[in-house]
Amino acid sequence: xxxxxxxxxxxxxxxxxxxxxxxxxxxxxxxxxxxxxxxxxxxxxxxxxxxxxxxxxxxxxxxxxxxxxxxxxxxxxxxxxxxxxxxxxxxxxxxxxxxxxxxxxxxxxxxxxxxxxxxxxxxxxxxxxxxxxxxxxxxxxxxxxxxxxxxxxxxxxxxxxxxxxxxxxxxxxxxxxxxxxxxxxxxxxxxxxxxxxxxxxxxxxxxxxxxxxxxxxxxxxxxxxxxxxxxxxxxxxxxxxxxxxxxxxxxxxxxxxxxxxxxxxxxxxxxxxxxxxxxxxxxxxxxxxxxxxxxxxxxxxxxxxxxxxxxxxxxxxxxxxxxxxxxxxxxxxxxxxxxxxxxxxxxxxxxxxxxxxxxxxxxxxxxxxxxxxxxxxxxxxxxxxxxxxxxxxxxxxxxxxxxx
Ligand SMILES: O=C(O)CCC(=O)C(=O)O
Ligand SMILES: [Fe+2]
Numbered sequence: 234x235x236x237x238x239x240x241x242x243x244x245x246x247x248x249x250x251x252x253x254x255x256x257x258x259x260x261x262x263x264x265x266x267x268x269x270x271x272x273x274x275x276x277x278x279x280x281x282x283x284x285x286x287x288x289x290x291x292x293x294x295x296x297x298x299x300x301x302x303x304x305x306x307x308x309x310x311x312x313x314x315x316x317x318x319x320x321x322x323x324x325x326x327x328x329x330x331x332x333x334x335x336x337x338x339x340x341x342x343x344x345x346x347x348x349x350x351x352x353x354x355x356x357x358x359x360x361x362x363x364x365x366x367x368x369x370x371x372x373x374x375x376x377x378x379x380x381x382x383x384x385x386x387x388x389x390x391x392x393x394x395x396x397x398x399x400x401x402x403x404x405x406x407x408x409x410x411x412x413x414x415x416x417x418x419x420x421x422x423x424x425x426x427x428x429x430x431x432x433x434x435x436x437x438x439x440x441x442x443x444x445x446x447x448x449x450x451x452x453x454x455x456x457x458x459x460x461x462x463x464x465x466x467x468x469x470x471x472x473x474x475x476x477x478x479x480x481x482x483x484x485x486x487x488x489x490x491x492x493x494x495x496x497x498x499x500x501x502x503x504x505x506x507x508x509x510x511x512x513x514x515x516x517x518x519x520x521x522x523x524x525x526x527x528x529x530x531x532x533x534x535x536x537x538x539x540x541x542x543x544x545x546x547x548x549x550x551x552x553x554x555x556x557x558x559x560x561x562x563x564x565x566x567x568x569x570x571x572x573x574x575x576x577x578x579x580x581x582x583x584x585x586x587x588x589x590x591x592x593x594x595x596x597x598x599x600x601x602x603x604x605x606x607x608x609x610x611x612x613x614x615x616x617x618x619x620x621x622x623x624x625x626x627x628x629x630x631x632x633x634x635x636x637x
Contacts, residue, residue: 282547283560330567351446406457409529449468527578532625534573537571589615
């Protein structure tokens with residue numbers, strides 16, 4: 234018997250010895266599927282997952298309810314829609330190989346640092362050059378005793394701010410809209426308390442604990458609402474263009490009509506879709522993202538563009554309640570998912586599993602700069618990065634916010 238399998242079985246038997254079987258009876262349809270794909274033992278059967286790359290050209294899969302729709306005649310880009318979740322689109326390999334490396338570098342080196350908050354800022358005094366740049370300096374420095382230590386922040390009186398194992402918790406927040414905007418804006422957004430008894434740590438050890446970095450409007454995790462009083466962080470222009478191009482690539486008429494004739498906003502998206510917020514999610518191979526709906530944006534129907542980099546993942550997307558069984562979709566490095574329109578933007582979704590050992594070859598070596606890529610390869614070999622970009626306000630809408 235494979236020693237790793239033996240270890241997993243032993244752990245499984247031990248952890249399930251006193252399990253209360255009645256608990257799982259109350260699981261929603263989403264939770265059941267989530268649990269299935271999260272299971273460490275026995276490892277899940279992936280045969281029911283959908284990998285659009287395996288669908289032959291022009292195919293329509295009844296079992297998976299996925300349809301290939303026509304893309305722009307000038308490009309070989311394939312586009313998949315899901316009529317049972319109108320507004321969901323998968324663009325396989327939308328990001329080319331070089332751009333995937335560029336985005337990986339951007340996420341770690343240029344973005345996960347001040348002024349963009351990360352999950353670690355609450356707990357540590359991060360270096361101004363960013364965790365990644367300090368990590369690069371320390372690995373190029375042969376004298377390990379010179380590695381600076383990052384100091385924890387003074388512990389607060391309680392430890393409610395303890396970092397959790399994933400970037401999200403299972404709490405439903407109130408959906409934002411133009412009507413409740415002022416109330417949500419004025420809801421107090423206290424600073425999260427830092428964890429007690431943390432020890433000073435090296436940047437190299439903290440890189441593995443990086444879970445998210447904010448893009449644009451600042452998100453307040455405690456209330457799960459944006460904190461507009463802080464103003465707006467920068468949005469990378471190339472990322473913005475890439476997301477706008479992804480939205481423009483789709484012929485939305487083939488996605489929404491004739492299913493949702495009363496929804497016509499998509500007609501303006503070529504111009505009106507301008508992202509202004511988002512998050513970069515960093516997943517180590519054991520990390521998961523629980524079922525949730527992203528409903529903090531005032532624009533409740535505008536496209537959310539989600540880019541996958543690194544190892545592949547299982548992405549679950551269901552309906553507007555947890556009682557609808559989600560569709561399991563395999564996302565690979567370079568794939569773009571768009572969630573748009575009133576149904577899809579309110580659909581529960583999550584990432585129950587990262588698939589280790591699925592790093593594509595073009596993220597192993599950078600033919601243009603082999604040396605520089607080495608530390609990025611080392612990181613991404615055991616990780617997945619998701620760049621999740623949203624539009625909080627409709628274009629031209631000036632929110633009633635005093636300048637910070
Ligand atoms: O990692 C992913 O593919 C999804 C991330 C996500 O749903 C989110 O950041 O809201
Ligand atoms: Fe999400």
